Amino acid sequence: MIKTLEWTASGIRFIDQTKLPTEEAYVTCSTYEEVADAIRTMVVRGAPAIGVAAAMGIALGVRDAEGDHVAELRREFEQICETIAETRPTAVNLFWAIGRMKDRFEQVSEMPVPQIKQALITEAQRMYLEDIAANEALGRNGAVLLPTTGGVLTHCNAGALATCGYGTALGVIRAAVESGKKLQVYADETRPFLQGSRLTAWELMKDNIPTTLISDNMAGAMMRQGKIAAVVLGADRIAANGDVANKIGTYTVAVLAHEHGIPFYVAAPWSTVDLDTPDGSKIPIEQRSAREVTHIAGKQIAPEGVRVENPAFDITPNKYITAIITERGVVKPPYAESLKQLAHAEAAASA
Numbered sequence: 001m002i003k004t005l006e007w008t009a010s011g012i013r014f015i016d017q018t019k020l021p022t023e024e025a026y027v028t029c030s031t032y033e034e035v036a037d038a039i040r041t042m043v044v045r046g047a048p049a050i051g052v053a054a055a056m057g058i059a060l061g062v063r064d065a066e067g068d069h070v071a072e073l074r075r076e077f078e079q080i081c082e083t084i085a086e087t088r089p090t091a092v093n094l095f096w097a098i099g100r101m102k103d104r105f106e107q108v109s110e111m112p113v114p115q116i117k118q119a120l121i122t123e124a125q126r127m128y129l130e131d132i133a134a135n136e137a138l139g140r141n142g143a144v145l146l147p148t149t150g151g152v153l154t155h156c157n158a159g160a161l162a163t164c165g166y167g168t169a170l171g172v173i174r175a176a177v178e179s180g181k182k183l184q185v186y187a188d189e190t191r192p193f194l195q196g197s198r199l200t201a202w203e204l205m206k207d208n209i210p211t212t213l214i215s216d217n218m219a220g221a222m223m224r225q226g227k228i229a230a231v232v233l234g235a236d237r238i239a240a241n242g243d244v245a246n247k248i249g250t251y252t253v254a255v256l257a258h259e260h261g262i263p264f265y266v267a268a269p270w271s272t273v274d275l276d277t278p279d280g281s282k283i284p285i286e287q288r289s290a291r292e293v294t295h296i297a298g299k300q301i302a303p304e305g306v307r308v309e310n311p312a313f314d315i316t317p318n319k320y321i322t323a324i325i326t327e328r329g330v331v332k333p334p335y336a337e338s339l340k341q342l343a344h345a346e347a348a349a350s351a
């Protein structure tokens, strides 16, 4: 399995996603500031991977903190959490992970400092394993929804590279293929950062899953020609009413799928569900550098000084979403009720 990120004695080791697919290079971040930078610059990206990278970054910062007393350690811990929180605004997994590390800190704050440090390292490692298990479970839950044969379109990269392993949308595809389904994946290239062509195509080819790369503006034509039987993609945040923030271009794919009567599935772990955000209009959308649009692989492709917009994500209204696939189960509209029910069912089961 691709090791997207890994806790090691010398720091957090990441596969450098800015170098793929031409170079399989790894970087080790030995301070929490370096981890924050790796998230900001998209060495590591994808909502679940960002969340666990954040938790590991916090654990690393706490491990190396100088404070000998809990009060000092708490001050440093809060500073570390603040730095990590400022990296990327849209994926709620980042804030979910920080919240979970804060809860853990409170639970163990009566203990001696070395034990607090160890508890936070253990918590981050637990989150890593939980993420892989969640992806495998949601993969199984979603696999049954895909056709036995045919084309499945995906957008961006919601694969092993966007998670701690196996992937969300690509986890569903992997599980379907493992169960014997004969799928042909259509991967949108996903301008401007090209996660589809650079990352999705790379990781699916590594697994020998039949993959066809298309540029984003080809999706409608492929649907019209009957080549796409289903769409499955990931999410950066799912609001309480089922509106979904995901990579820019997702909304376009959703409207196209609706027009062609093609099922549109969103696959995400429960850590991506944000019941505190009522609807998509309240989700902060990250704006990224104009250079991602004006340049490709360092080469300028637009006139100097042209005005650019570069929102990294868009909102897909819940009415376009056929089902949301999670490790807890598959939910269907109306999402305001079905998501709440799933939250309560799980809370009751773990009580």
Ligand code: MRU
Residues within 6 Å of the ligand: 045, 046, 047, 048, 091, 155, 156, 157, 158, 159, 162, 163, 167, 168, 169, 195, 233, 234, 235, 236, 246, 247, 248, 312
């Ligand atoms: O900007 P990125 O590459 O972090 O955006 C990633 C996406 O939009 C993914 O589709 C999403 O995080 C789901 S990943 C399992």
